Amino acid sequence: MNWLLRQLGQFASQGTTQFWLAIAMPLAGAAITVIIFRIFPSSFKGHGVSRVMLAVHRQKSVLPLSLAPRQWIGSTATISSGGSAGPEGPIVAIGAAIGSSFASWLELDAGRRTTLLGCGAAAGLSAVFGAPLAGVFFVLEVILRDFTARTFTPIVIASVTAAATAQTILQSPDPIFGIALIHIDQTPMLLAQTPQYALLGVITGICAAGFAVGMKSAHRAFNLLRIPPLVKPLIGAALLVACGVAWTLLHQQQSPVENIAANAGKLPPFYGNGYSLIESLLSEPIGTETSALVLFGSLALLMILKAIATAFTLGSGGAGGLFAPGLVIGAILGAAYSALTVLVPALPDVSPTHGVLVGMGAFVAAGAHAPLAGAFLVYELTHSYAILLPLLLAAVIATVAARLVYPNSIYTAELAALNIRLTSVADHSILRSTLIRDLSLLPSVPVLASDSAEMLIEIGERKSVHNFPVVDNEGRYHGFVCGSDVRSALVYRDALRLLTVAELERTDFAPLESDDTLDTALQRFSRHETQALPVIDAQTRKPIGLISRSQIMAVYNSTVGAQ
Structure with missing residues (x-):
């Protein structure tokens, strides 16, 4: 894929005719992608990571192996022809499909299949980025939403090994995709x-939420x-080609951002990954206050164009992931913020390098709702x-x-459109932290x-x-009569006057106390087929x-x- 992108850039620099052919190349990539989608059909219309999340949370982690060639060839055709997308999402899907298929071949249960799926996804992301920590946290935070030891240990092993x-194999620490290891100054962060950086985080979060809303709107359109x-x-x-043509025609004179784009290649800067x-x-310096103003405006325009190009490419159903576009938009946003600190005296200056790196990590974190994955991804690129x-x-x-502005991430937004709400193991903390006395109990009528x-x-x-606690002569709890048992006795209503409560009473119901948690209550419900359980006072033992x-x-x- 990288080689094809370089070849496309070299082809564009060989002459005017070749340049305009390269500008129109996304059409050829889309045509190939359509053919691949026809050969390897899928009922799910979202992208790789969302497809994996759907399998984990709704389909017992079952993924067809045909997802691998669909994502691999389709994303290669899209990205190498200039489509605005990233290879990381498809690589996650490919690794997850291989892990799921291997688990199915071994006839493992759903829990172990989920773990192997996560191992494959983390291994793919770790291998292409050279970032094992980011691979681990991305899978745990975004895909599995599970930090238990059962999943954490094997996923760490898979990520590090990959x-x-x-x-x-490469004899180099540089990643397969992404940017080479960056060496920056080691000046520590001061309290001042x-x-x-907090303001940059707020701005980035708002922009990331806007990007997620824009992608959802593009899908809907x-x-x-x-x-x-x-x-x-x-x-x-x-539509992407139209943006490329307009960009080329309107930028005959080089601006600061054009200098950046020229260093990046001959094609429009919003093409490709x-x-x-x-x-x-x-590596681009900000310069004087005047040039910083021009640079800020140009970068803001470029950021919007990159988001629009991604919406056209992926919102229309093209193959590829949202990870790389998020990194690029975050980098542009960080550079623009660095330029803004030059323009506004009240803001302490932020170096362009630090602004770009922090913008990248913060935007990925906000877009995916994965702060650890976003932060450690950039940290592993710098080792600083x-x-x-x-x-x-x-x-x-x-x-x-980002969560305050828009509750869904760039990945869960696609699932939310299908009325699918994801949960996690951490959601059980809701039940563990809520006590029975925090609820308004239903009234009970004790009987003898x-x-x-x-x-x-x-x-x-x-x-x-319909449910009755049974008490002794002093009003203390003794047993319980379930509504289902009362309804069963109604079949012989004429004989009810001959029955006593003692003959319907069940003494195997351990009563709950007001200081028990809802997690404990749910465990008790799992033992009995009843719609209600008795709650007693811990001191008096009365219902x-x-x-x-x-x-x-x-x-x-x-x-x-509410979360």
């Missing part, structure tokens, strides 16, 4: 610099077109502890800002073991109560009410929705 294997789905990538490519553009941004502190600060703040069973029917009809399954689910759903 990175070591890639470096052994905290506000400027292309879905409204009443044309065959396989034609839509061609329309997206045509954009890694050469990042390398140019890292000096950049890690501002990275972590900006990444966390950007993620919070000697009471008539017919009286239960009368109380139920009069008070709409104080009932808790129902529906109450627990209502608390869980409302808390998850």
Whole structure:
């Protein structure tokens, strides 16, 4: 893929005719992608990472092996012809498909298949970026949403092994895709610099949320077109070519951003994965205040164009991932912020290199809702502890800002359109942190073991109560009568006057106490087929009410929705 992109750039520099042919090349890439999609069809219309997330959370981690060639060949055709997309998402999908298929071949259960799927995804990302930590955290934060030891240990082993294997084969620590290792100054972050990186995090988070909304709008707009789905990538490519033509015609005189674009290659800077553009941004000085103003405006325009180009390429159904576009947009945003600090005296200056690197990590973190993955990805490109502190600060703040503006990430937005809401193992902390006394209990009507069973029917009809705690003569809890048992007794209603509560009572129901958590209540419900359980006072052992399954689910759903 890298070789094809370089060949396209060299072809564009050979003359005017070759240049305009290269500008129109995304149409050829889209045509090849359409053919590949026809050969390897898929019912899911989203992209690689979203497809993997859907499999993990709704399809028992089952992925067809045909997803691998579909993503590999389709993304290669799209990106190498100039489409604005990245190879990382398809690589994650390819690794996940291989891991899932291998687990199915071994006839493993769904839990182990999920772990192997995560191992394949982390290994793919780790190998191409040379970033094992980023691979681990991306899979745990974004795909599996699970940090338990059962998944963490094997995924770490797979990620580290993949990175070591890639470096052994290539005999170089440089990543297959992305930018080469960057050496920056080791000046430590000072307390006085905290506000400027925090502000960059806020700005990046808002822009990342806007990017996610824009991608969702692009998907929706292309879905409204009443044309065959396989034609839509061609329309997206045509729109991208139109942007490329307009950019070329309107930039006859070189501006600061044109100098950057010229260093990145002959094609429009928003074509392809954009890694050469990042390398140019890292080495471009800001200059004087006047040139900083021009640079800021040019970079803002370029950032918008990159987002639009990505929306055309991927929103229309083209193959590729959102990881690389996120890195590029974040790099441009960081460079623009560095230029802004020159223009605004109240803002302490941020070096272009630090601005670009922190912008990259923060934008990926905010877009994917994965602060650790975004921060450690850039850290592993620099191996500099000096950049890690501002990275972590900006990444966390950007993620919070993005979630406040728009609740979905660039990946979950595609699933939200299908009414799919993802959960995680961490969601069980909601049940562990909520006590029964925090809820409004249902009223209970205690009865004695000697009471008539017919009286239960009368109380139920009069008070709409169907479950009854049984107490002794001093009012202490003794047992429980389930509504299902009362309904079963109704079959022989004439015999109810002969039955007593003692004959319907069940003593295997351990009562709950007001200081028990909802997690404990849910475990008790799993042991019994009942819709309600008794709650007693821990001191007096007297019933104080009932808790129902529906109450627990209502608390869980409302808390998850609020998050």
